[in-house]
Amino acid sequence: DTGVSQDPRHKITKRGQNVTFRCDPISEHNRLYWYRQTLGQGPEFLTYFQNEAQLEKSRLLSDRFSAERPKGSFSTLEIQRTEQGDSAMYLCASSPRGTPSTDTQYFGPGTRLTVL
C-alpha cells in the first residue's frame, strides 16, 4: 500500500495558462476526492468520484475547473486560464469500498500551485 500520490508536488505558472494535476489513489479505493486548501484555511471540498462517475461538485468548482477519472483509477484536475486566486494547495483523497457515510479518507501530499 503506497498511499495516495499526487503529481506534480509543486507547480508555478503564469496567469492565463492551463495546468493539470494528477492523483493516483490507493489501489482498489473506489472513491476519490479533490480539495483545495488556501493559506490559513482548512481544506475545502471541490469534487468527488465514485469509480468513474463524478457524483458531486462544489460551487467552488467554476467552469474553468474540470476533473476526470476516466477508468475509475487515477484522476486529473485541470484548471484553464489560471488566475492568481487559484494559488493554493490541491489535495486528493481516496477511500475504500464500504459505507460512504462513514468512510475514512486517505489524503495525498498535495500539489502546491502558484500563479504569478
Add this chain to the structure above:
Amino acid sequence: AQSVTQLDSQVPVFEEAPVELRCNYSSSVSVYLFWYVQYPNQGLQLLLKYLSGSTLVESINGFEAEFNKSQTSFHLRKPSVHISDTAEYFCAVKPGYSTLTFGKGTMLLVSP
C-alpha cells in the same frame, strides 16, 4: 449546511503539559466527527473519529476527543504532549452521505 469552528489558530505548550484543542460545529442534521493531523511537509492523516457509540474516542498516540451533542463540540485532548506532536490539527464534520467540512485548523506548537 454545516460549519466547523476552531477558535484557536495557534496553541503553544511546553512538553509534557496537557493540551486541549477546541472544536465546535454547526449542523442541522446529525454528523460524524473527525480529527485530522498534518505534520510538517506531510499529508493529512486521520487521528480519530466519532461515528456512534461511546462519546469518548481515542487515538493510538494518546489523544482523545469527546463528542458533546448538547454543546456541539468535539474537543481534542492529550494529558502530556511530546515535541513530536507539533503539527496542525483539523477538525471536520461529515453529515451522512455528504462530504467533509473542515475547520481552519489549529497549529500545536510544543516546545521543550
